Amino acid sequence: MTKARFNYIALAAYHDLEKFSFPWDERCTWMRDIFRLGLKGPLREEDIYQNRESLDSERLTDKFSKLWEEERMRQKPIDLQGYTPLLLGSLVAYFAEGQTSITELDAYKFAAGIVLCSVIPVFSFHPFIFYIFQVGTKIRIGLSGLIYRKCLKISKNASNDGLRGRAINILSNDVGRFDVALAFLHDLWKGPTESLLIGYLMYREIGISAVIGVAFMLSFIPLQAYVGKQAAHYRRKTAERTDLRVKLMNEIIQGIQVIKMYAWENSFAKLIADIRLKEVRAIKGTSYIHAALSCTSMISPLSVFLALVSYIYLGDSLTAKRVYTVSSYFNMLNDSMVHFWPLAITFVSEATVSAKRVQEFLQDGDAAATPVLKSDKKLSEKGIITEVVRRRNLTGVDIRNVSATWDAIEPTDGKGNAALSDININIGERALVAIVGPVGSGKSTLLNALLGEVKINAGQIVINGKLSYAAQEPWVFEGTVRDNIVFVDSYNERRYKKVIKACSLERDLELMINGDLTIVGERGVSLSGGQKARVNLARAIYHKADVYLLDDPLSAVDTHVGKHIFERCITEFLGDKIVILVTHQLQYLFDVEQLVLMNSGRIEAQGRYQDLQRNEKCKFLLMQATYESQNETTDSTDAVSVDSRMSRSESEKSMEHHQLLNADEMPVEDENQEQQAVGSVKLSVYMSYFKALESPILLFFNRGSLHMCPFHVDWGRLLFIQVGNLGGKVAISNGEPLRKVDENVTHLAHETLGNHSLNLTEQDEDAVRQELVIFYAIILGSTMIVYILRTFGFFRMCLRISLKLHDRLFRGITRTSMHFFNVNSSGRILNRFAKDIRTVDTDVPHTLLDCIAFAIDVSGVLIIVAVANYWLLVPAAFIVAFLFLFRYIYVNTSRSVKRIESITRSPIYSLTNQTFQGLSTIRALHAESALDSEFHDYMNGNLVPGSCLSLARVPLRYGPISSVYYTSLL
Numbered sequence: 001m002t003k004a005r006f007n008y009i010a011l012a013a014y015h016d017l018e019k020f021s022f023p024w025d026e027r028c029t030w031m032r033d034i035f036r037l038g039l040k041g042p043l044r045e046e047d048i049y050q051n052r053e054s055l056d057s058e059r060l061t062d063k064f065s066k067l068w069e070e071e072r073m074r075q076k077p078i079d080l081q082g083y084t085p086l087l088l089g090s091l092v093a094y095f096a097e098g099q100t101s102i103t104e105l106d107a108y109k110f111a112a113g114i115v116l117c118s119v120i121p122v123f124s125f126h127p128f129i130f131y132i133f134q135v136g137t138k139i140r141i142g143l144s145g146l147i148y149r150k151c152l153k154i155s156k157n158a159s160n161d162g163l164r165g166r167a168i169n170i171l172s173n174d175v176g177r178f179d180v181a182l183a184f185l186h187d188l189w190k191g192p193t194e195s196l197l198i199g200y201l202m203y204r205e206i207g208i209s210a211v212i213g214v215a216f217m218l219s220f221i222p223l224q225a226y227v228g229k230q231a232a233h234y235r236r237k238t239a240e241r242t243d244l245r246v247k248l249m250n251e252i253i254q255g256i257q258v259i260k261m262y263a264w265e266n267s268f269a270k271l272i273a274d275i276r277l278k279e280v281r282a283i284k285g286t287s288y289i290h291a292a293l294s295c296t297s298m299i300s301p302l303s304v305f306l307a308l309v310s311y312i313y314l315g316d317s318l319t320a321k322r323v324y325t326v327s328s329y330f331n332m333l334n335d336s337m338v339h340f341w342p343l344a345i346t347f348v349s350e351a352t353v354s355a356k357r358v359q360e361f362l363q364d365g366d367a368a369a370t371p372v373l374k375s376d377k378k379l380s381e382k383g384i385i386t387e388v389v390r391r392r393n394l395t396g397v398d399i400r401n402v403s404a405t406w407d408a409i410e411p412t413d414g415k416g417n418a419a420l421s422d423i424n425i426n427i428g429e430r431a432l433v434a435i436v437g438p439v440g441s442g443k444s445t446l447l448n449a450l451l452g453e454v455k456i457n458a459g460q461i462v463i464n465g466k467l468s469y470a471a472q473e474p475w476v477f478e479g480t481v482r483d484n485i486v487f488v489d490s491y492n493e494r495r496y497k498k499v500i501k502a503c504s505l506e507r508d509l510e511l512m513i514n515g516d517l518t519i520v521g522e523r524g525v526s527l528s529g530g531q532k533a534r535v536n537l538a539r540a541i542y543h544k545a546d547v548y549l550l551d552d553p554l555s556a557v558d559t560h561v562g563k564h565i566f567e568r569c570i571t572e573f574l575g576d577k578i579v580i581l582v583t584h585q586l587q588y589l590f591d592v593e594q595l596v597l598m599n600s601g602r603i604e605a606q607g608r609y610q611d612l613q614r615n616e617k618c619k620f621l622l623m624q625a626t627y628e629s630q631n632e633t634t635d636s637t638d639a640v641s642v643d644s645r646m647s648r649s650e651s652e653k654s655m656e657h658h659q660l661l662n663a664d665e666m667p668v669e670d671e672n673q674e675q676q677a678v679g680s681v682k683l684s685v686y687m688s689y690f691k692a693l694e695s696p697i698l699l700f701f702n703r704g705s706l707h708m709c710p711f712h713v714d715w716g717r718l719l720f721i722q723v724g725n726l727g728g729k730v731a732i733s734n735g736e737p738l739r740k741v742d743e744n745v746t747h748l749a750h751e752t753l754g755n756h757s758l759n760l761t762e763q764d765e766d767a768v769r770q771e772l773v774i775f776y777a778i779i780l781g782s783t784m785i786v787y788i789l790r791t792f793g794f795f796r797m798c799l800r801i802s803l804k805l806h807d808r809l810f811r812g813i814t815r816t817s818m819h820f821f822n823v824n825s826s827g828r829i830l831n832r833f834a835k836d837i838r839t840v841d842t843d844v845p846h847t848l849l850d851c852i853a854f855a856i857d858v859s860g861v862l863i864i865v866a867v868a869n870y871w872l873l874v875p876a877a878f879i880v881a882f883l884f885l886f887r888y889i890y891v892n893t894s895r896s897v898k899r900i901e902s903i904t905r906s907p908i909y910s911l912t913n914q915t916f917q918g919l920s921t922i923r924a925l926h927a928e929s930a931l932d933s934e935f936h937d938y939m940n941g942n943l944v945p946g947s948c949l950s951l952a953r954v955p956l957r958y959g960p961i962s963s964v965y966y967t968s969l970l
Contacts, residue, residue, distance in 0.1 A: 057939035058932075060138055061145025129183060136179035141939055143175045143358055144908075148935045150362050151915055152928045156453045164916045165247025166361055168909055172834040174239065174354035181351030184344035191341035195333055202329050206311045206322060213307025213326075217299055217333060221341075224296075227289050228345030234285035235353045241279040242838075248272060249833045250913065253826045254523070257818060265814045272810055280803050283841050287795040290846060293342050294791045298784050300334035305780055309773055396578040397427040397450070397547060402459035404449045419445045419454065420601050427578055427594070432570065434589050435582045437598035443582045444472055445601070447549045450580070451924050465546025465578070469924035472551040472582070474536035476524030477914045478825055481509065482516040484524075485538045488930040495542065502569040503538040504561050505531075522910065523917070525822040530557045534565070541569060543925050547578040554585045563588070689844075692804040693797055791849070798845035806837055827910025835905065904942040911935055 151167055195218065202210035252259065252268055259268060304327050311322075404420040420442055427433055435443045448454045450461060451469060476484055482491075485499065500506055500516075508531055512518040524532040533556040540548060550570070554562040566588045570579055589595055589609050597605045597612055605612050809832065813820075821829075865872045915922065915931060922931060 057936035064142035187344035209311035224342040232349035237282040468545035470540035474532040475918035
């Protein structure tokens with residue numbers, strides 16, 4: 001794993017954001033080049049600006065690490081929008097019949113005030129959102145770094161206990177909750193504050209009737225608080241079941257070759273389907289909560305209805321000014337207390353659950369025993385002791401009365417679950433020690449005890465020198481053959497060639513088209529079993545050390561290759577080192593000076609091979625070990641043979657493909673790198689999403705209900721405007737255009753009620769008003785019912801689609817050829833099943849519902865405007881054209897940025913997955929810091945500041961445009 005390989009994110013353009021002035025340069029100019037490139041074609045990774053220094057992953061992780069250690073040691077504004085309704089009401093009052101107190105100049109002042117109140121928040125709120133997202137990003141990056149550092153420290157036993165799936169799920173889902181939660185955090189106090197202010201202003205406007213409407217709206221607060229608590233409950237259930245699904249998917253990916261060999265696809269599909277169904281049931285609870293929160297948008301019309309109706313029945317006169325003013329106030333209160341406040345509770349609750357999950361992960365899993373200096377007496381009493389300074393008067397390895405266990409809990413009876421018992425071995429310098437015994441006798445456990453991977457319950461271990469380790473299960477990561485051998489050490493060509501020769505890899509490298517620069521897939525899928533074992537051994541041999549721990553390196557190689565490795569590598573190349581060799585190949589051990597025979601976690605005998613043969617019990621154990629090794633060798637040889645044939649077949653196909661290229665064009669870089677999609681998302685993609693529902697009737701019902709609700713509400717608002725007009729006619733003597741508006745609205749309302757005369761007597765006004773109130777109540781009631789049905793039905797429909805899409809994805813993955821798994825890393829595949837499936841489960845339904853609802857709302861507004869005065873469609877046409885233009889510019893860039901973000905996310909999961917696979921090797925070779933740096937490189941490359949900044953920048957452009965449209969209407 002070389003530095004060049006990890007720093008593949010070549011970000012050419014660099015802009016130091018810290019130097020830009022606030023807010024113009026940072027908001028309006030520095031992203032200009034990216035948008036221009038986005039219009040010309042798909043963006044590439046090198047087109048994205050470099051990361052801010054304040055958002056550097058390693059820097060933030062170090063800061064969070066200090067904060068976490070401190071936590072462990074403890075063991076335990078001016079509201080300008082509030083003036084908008086007042087100004088709007090005063091402006092409407094200017095057009096009331098017979099009024100003389102408001103001059104034309106005052107009306108223009110009110111209109112200018114409305115425009116200013118809509119423009120000023122644009123330049124204050126969106127910069128605030130931008131910076132609050134930066135804080136959320138810092139938290140996400142810092143926690144991600146903490147999670148990975150925890151992965152490097154957990155014990156080998158804990159890593160096999162589901163922590164791998166939890167780590168990937170936390171990195172893909174949980175840490176992303178803080179970005180959104182922080183954006184809504186201030187709404188927790190802002191909502192109640194605004195409700196008090198707005199309630200007071202409405203009380204001044206309509207008296208006690210305002211209290212009735214506000215009380216009705218605020219009566220939903222306890223329900224919203226309960227909903228927030230339930231959201232946290234369902235979030236935890238969902239996360240636990242997602243952990244289980246991701247863990248199982250990871251195991252399926254790791255063992256896909258065996259699954260295909262035995263045709264177990266259907267069995268695992270059923271297992272995954274059961275887990276997925278339980279996960280969707282938990283997601284359904286969260287989705288229904290969000291559906292209920294979406295329905296709260298109907299609370300505002302109901303509150304307006306109750307306030308104004310009570311105002312009418314208390315005998316007061318309702319004017320158009322009061323209708324506009326009160327409606328605007330309730331809309332503001334709806335945004336702060338009904339919409340954003342419950343969302344803040346929900347998102348903060350979900351973030352709290354995620355924070356607890358991160359905390360539990362950081363506390364779970366016993367940390368691997370850390371080697372300490374001999375001089376530290378307090379720490380030396382706890383078990384393992386390592387002295388890294390060579391001293392002539394010390395033996396190489398001294399194991400004294402060691403008992404160890406894989407479990408975190410020490411056995412109280414002295415036996416219990418102990419994996420090693422009363423182990424005593426003394427090894428001098430330049431010694432070859434062979435450890436033999438039946439399967440499960442504790443040979444590998446003894447090596448893990450030397451590495452600090454096993455908890456030492458009694459005794460102590462003294463090691464004089466530096467360790468190197470070759471695991472029994474070969475660990476080959478995605479990269480070149482040279483990267484796998486050199487790993488984190490510096491490249492020394494002379495030593496490298498000696499290691500290649502000693503490990504019998506020369507011929508294999510000659511057959512590879514790019515030699516040792518050939519890219520091997522994750523887990524070494526392009527190598528045979530014997531090749532992986534030799535590459536794994538070569539890594540351990542290349543690393544300069546004093547003590548080499550070799551765990552059965554000869555089991556997966558042919559006889560003649562095994563003889564070459566034992567003679568040239570173990571005996572000759574490592575002749576001046578301490579070598580502790582675990583093996584079943586007894587034919588090589590006749591001349592070994594020290595042979596350790598183990599059985600059931602104990603040492604049965606030590607000495608030369610000939611001496612052990614004289615003991616009948618030892619002779620039987622040696623025969624048993626030989627017999628088991630022959631069976632293992634036969635099975636492994638068959639597996640290696642199949643693996644080798646498949647790998648060679650894939651290599652031949654790869655060579656045939658590359659022979660079509662010129663010699664100068666042959667790729668040396670990773671040809672398996674994920675490709676970025678280009679172009680717009682086709683309509684067929686959206687259609688395939690809805691086709692997955694497989695129920696046209698349900699789809700038709702949801703689409704129909706989506707169209708009905710907004711028009712009902714808008715129609716009802718027209719009727720209430722007419723109620724206001726009964727108390728004070730608008731635009732009777734202030735110009736023909738405004739008179740036309742009033743006549744159109746009045747005509748529409750009276751057509752609805754049966755063509756009443758426009759010239760109502762005072763006695764008839766109460767009757768007409770009564771009819772309007774009843775009719776508006778009917779509209780609100782029916783709309784509320786349809787609104788609830790369509791919202792819950794829509795989320796249910798999306799969950800059903802998500803379930804179908806996941807099933808199709810799993811079937812496609814398990815039924816594809818092995819070539820797919822050879823060219824796609826596990827992180828890339830897990831990215832689809834973790835982050836992308838979460839997006840389909842939660843993000844797509846909300847975004848799709850909002851998109852459809854906004855489109856229908858805009859259509860409804862335009863229709864109402866056209867009915868009132870079709871001349872108002874002229875500025876509307878211009879604003880729609882401008883918005884479509886900005887959408888075109890934004891979408892082209894944001895789509896490319898999002899694709900880059902998705903592509904650069906996969907290596908993070910791949911690295912985490914590969915780290916779990918090679919934990920013992922990584923710690924034995926002291927590669928933690930190198931891998932930690934690589935993780936930070938990937939995190940910095942995945943941050944993609946353009947995605948966050950472009951999202952914050954667009955509202956700043958849309959705000960002034962909307963204000964211009966607002967001004968043109970006024």
